[in-house]
Amino acid sequence: MVQEDKKAVALEVPSTDPKPKDDKKDEKKDGKKKSAKDKEVELSEEDKVKKEELDLLALRAQDEDPGVAKMAIEAIVKELKEATGSMTSVPKPLKFLRSHYAPLIEHYTKMAAGPLKCFLADVLSILSTTMQKEGSRQSLRFRLEGTKEGITSWGTEYMRNVAGEIGEEFKLRLEKGSETTDLLDLVEEIVPFHMKHNAEVDAIDLLCEVDRVQTITSLCDEASFGRVCLYLQGLSNFAATQADKVLYLRCCCTLYLKYKEHPNALRVALKLNDTKLVSSVFSECPDRLTQKQMAFMISRRKFNHDFEDDDELKEIASGERLSQHFISLAKELDVLEPKLPEQIYKSHLEEKRQIVALDSAKQNLASSFVNAFVNAGFCKDELMTVPDSKWVYKNKEMGMMSTVGSLGALLLWGIDEGLTQIDKYQWSSDPHLKAGALLAFGLVTSGVKNECDPAWALLGEQLESEEPTCRLAAVVGLGFAYAGSCREDLLENLTPMIVDTACSVECSAMAAVSLGLIFVSSCNEEVAQAILQTLIERQAVEEALSGTWPHFFAVGLGLLYLGQQDSCEATLAALDAISHPVGKYAKLVVEGLAFCNSGDVLHVQKMLQACTEHLEEGEAFHQAAAVLGIAFIAFGEETGTEMATRSIDHILQYGELTTRRAVPIALAILHLSNPKVLVIDTLSKLSHDADQDTALGAIMSMGLIGAGTNNARIAGLLRQLASYYAKDANALFMVRIAQGLLYMGKGLLTINPLFSDRFLLDPIAFGSLAVLAHAVLHLKDTILSKSHYLLFNVVPAMRPRWLITVDEDLNELKVPVRVGQAVDVTGQAGRPKQITGFQTRTTPVLLNFSDRAELATEEYIAVTPGTVLEDFIILKKNPDYKPATGPA
Known part of the structure; x- marks a missing residue:
């Protein structure tokens, strides 16, 4: 059997194909292509018949007899419509008619005007979708010259193609100032079809191209408006101009109000930061429970809304319930027990090196901050709130002020209980203890509104105190207590302190920052004028703008325009009058904060451009503000954050020393309370940098990206750093602060300013963190010197997650x-x-x-x-x- 099989295989069978086997290879070698006749051989019998039929129809369409031509065109239309039912591949009639495309166009140009010519134009418009040269817009041209009827009968793919060409044509005509009515007529036919057939995205894209997006509000129904609003909200993040962004969001708000989704309308109104729109949403809402839900949203955003005589809604929006609910949550999760700083440091896990006697006052101060951050909002701890506590006296001077001030963070939101516990310190004869009490009064009321207005009653009179420390603490405390309130009486009291050169420059700068926080995002002209005036006046006096504090005038100015984009143009122009390097710094700070959370690529490029100049170290300080500006602008948008992180990485590799020092804090701003492994690794490397300022900034940044997350990876790295920097008092201080931030609120709090599904930004939280970021740029003159109270800028950003x-x-x-x-x-x-x-x-x-x-x-x-x-x-x-x- 096996033998027979072998013979059977060996038999030679003559081939029916006369071509030799290697013909294909030879054909490729010679570069010859198959002719059209060869391709015809490949067609099936059915396709051959169809091709011959269409060839004949194409010839008949060019017949001189109008009746014959019309019948032929009608037959072609029928074939095309039947074939375009499925768009998995190019329909066969379109393939077979390709060779007739040019002759048909030639015939069309010679035809006399009339209904038949318009009818042929419709067919040519369809054929052009696959046969025209790219960018020629033939499909649209023939559609406009055609019958202008029945465009929707040709299917979605054809309409998508025409819509794309309408967008291009509309743009060109606008540039030339030509008429666009015929294009808009087509749009009015296409858009309703898209809306009926669940293609809302295509409809909105087309309307955006022709600047008619507001008409979408009349085309939505109850089933589609939700998807339309979601897409418009997404689109607003990529709008070319601020005007477009506002338009898209206003369309959303109109739709939400039309379909009675008042809380969603309120979200959009808060995004627009529009007081009148917020009021109209409330007035249009008839349901009491919905109004209460919206009052909770107002409380979360800390928006300054007047509820008139509605005490119930006023109480909900005041945030007075926060403390009660927060302690209830702590009970539920069994984390009510206070934690000591040592439980956070876990010193027994650190590698023991030769211990040297450190500045114990500095380490006690670090423990005060750590204790305040870890037990924030819990209203009890083991250092400060215990009866007859002597902890305060283990600190020195300004350290005593910050330690008493830490009570404000411990008792956060608990106004009634908090004020009583702090009160004993305000009668102290020691000005530092008294100043600490004033700072604590401001912190404890941060984010909470109270009918009695205790903060102003306690702090207002101290603005005229003869003791500079108390005056400074009152100014800073008022900024914390009334952030976002836009109160005119505070404007009258704090503005003179900005301009008054009799005040210390630190006090004047902090008055500017406090007013910036109080009028955050309001573009208030009076405050802006006062800050600009003092900068211009001080530059005339030699060395009046040198040092660290004048930079904080710029921060206060920037806070006024936070997120308001082009509204800062006049201020930027005014800053050109300042020839001192602080003027450059101020311009970049204002621009960075004005475009924060916008993802504006052009402004990011502008900031990068500022970083590329090679300058002397003293002149180049504004470049650090540019690096922070990149982080502010890209903040909150995922792709933008990723791209900004890459750009900042390049600055790290190739930038000057000044820009490198700003890199860690810029990375922290981009990833607040969001510890990503790659960012942790980058900061971990930078924490051992040869340049001490960079290393200290990186340590602080590790605390900010892990704030409130209890991240085990960061905790381990910080313990290693505590051991590594055991002999360096400043570095160890920063490591302790970072550890306190990491375990902030025992893991129940966050400092990320984004909320409501990352759609809204809390400007008070972002503004206070911006102040902290600039303080970290000047670390050795602020936090590591006597102005460590700036660390409390993290408190207004704290919020239970x-x-x-x-x-x-x-x-x-x-x-x-x-x-x-x-x-x-x-x-x-x-x-x-x-x-x-x-x-x-x-x-x-x-x-x-x-x-x-x-x-x-x-x-x-x-x-x-x-x-x-x-x-x-x-x-x-x-x-x-x-x-x-x-x-x-």
Whole structure:
């Protein structure tokens, strides 16, 4: 059998194909291509018939007899429409008619005007989608010359193609000043079709191209408006101008109000920072529970809204409940027990090196800050709030001021209890203890509004104190207490201190910073004029603008324009009058803060440009502000943050020493309370840098990126650094501060200013962190000198990272929720899942930087469906809920 098989294989069978096997190879070698006739051989019988039929129709369409030509064109139209039902590949009629495209156009140009010519133009418009030269816009040209009817009958792909060409043509005509009515007529036909067929994204894109995006509000229905708003919100982040951004967000607000989603309308109004719009959203909302939910949102944003005589809403928005709920959360999570600094340092885990006698007062001061950060908001600790505490006296002078001031952080939000505990220090004969009490009064009321207005009553009279330390503490305390309030009486009292040269330059600069925080994002002209005036006047006096503090005038000025983009133009022009290097610094600070969280690429490039100049170290200090400016502008947008991190990495490799020193704090700003492994590694390397300023900045930055996260990786690195820098008092001080920030609020707090699903920015939190960032740039003259109270700028940014559900009477309610990674569903079809990799927990729950929550029960529903589940959420019983019956 085997033998026979072998013979069978060996038999030679004559080939039916007369071509030799290697013909294909030869063909390739000779570079010959198959002719059209050879290709025809490959067509199936059915395709051959179809091709011959279309060839004939194409010839008949050019017939001199109008009746014959019309019938031929109608037949071609029928073929094309039947074939374009599926767009998995180019339809066969379009392929077969390719060779007739040029002759048909030639015939069309010779035809006399009339209905038949318009009819042929429609067909040529379809053929042009696959046959025209790129950029020729033939498809649109023939469509405009055609019947202008039935564009929607040709299917979505054709309309997408025409829409793209409309955008290009519209732009060109605008530049030339030509008429665009015919284009807009087409748009009015295409957009409603897209909206009816779930292609809202295409509709909005086309309307944006022709500057008619506001018309989308009349085309939405209840099913589509949610997707439209989500896309417009996403689009606003990439708008070319501030005017476009505002327009997109206003369209969202109009739609949300139209379909009674008031909390979402309020989110957009808060994003726009528009007081009138916020008031109109409240006045249009008829539902009391919804108004309460919105009052919680106002409280989270610390927005300055007048509730007139509505005491209940005023109380909710005041934030007075924060302390009570925070302590309740601590009980729930069993972290109420105070922690000592030593429990944070875990010194027994550090590698023991030869211990040298360190400045104990500095280490005690570090412990005061660590104690304040770790036990922030818990209202009790083991150092300061215990009866007959003597801890204060283990510090020296300004250290005593900061230690008493730390009570403000410990008792944060608990005004009634807090003021009583701090009160004893304000009657002290020691000016540093008294100043510390004033600082604590400001901190304890940070983020909380109280009817009695205790902060002003306690701090106001001290503005005229003969003791400079008390005056300084009162100024700083008022900035903390009234950040974002825009109070005119504070303007009258603090403005003279900015201009008054009799005040110390530190006090004047901090008055500018405090007013910047009080009028943050308000573009207040009076404050801006006062700061500009003092800068111009001081430059006339020799060395009046030298040193560290004049730079803080620039920070105060920048805070006024935080996030307000082009509103800072006049101020930037005025700063040109300052020839001193502080003028350059101020321009970059103002511009960086004005465009913060905008992702504006042009301004990032401008900042990078400022970093490229090679200057002497003394002249180049403004470059550090430019590096921070990059971080401010790119902050909050994922792709922008990634790109900015890369750019900053290049500065690290090739930049001057001044710019390198700003790199760690810029990385920290981009990743606040969001410890990413790559950033941790970069900062860890920089913490051992040969340049001490860079190393100290990196240590501080490690604390800021890990703030409130209890990140084990950073904790380990900081313990190693404590051992490494055991003999360096300054470095060890910074390591301790970073450890305190890492365990801030025992892991219940965050300092990231983004909230409401990372859509909104808290300007007070961002502004106070910007002050801290600039203080870190001048580390040796501020935090490591006598002005360590600047570290308390982290307190206004502290916020519990929680989700608390309450019932209709605002009592806490425990319900199951799913917590997982947020997924961006903008522009996705259907109803995609908004979270992934979730776990089911019971409220109250903690949310990380990129977490999102959704209810995991049908028994309760949010008072306002579609609300982002963060902070305080009011739930009500679901009227359609039917409990499960029988065995599970």
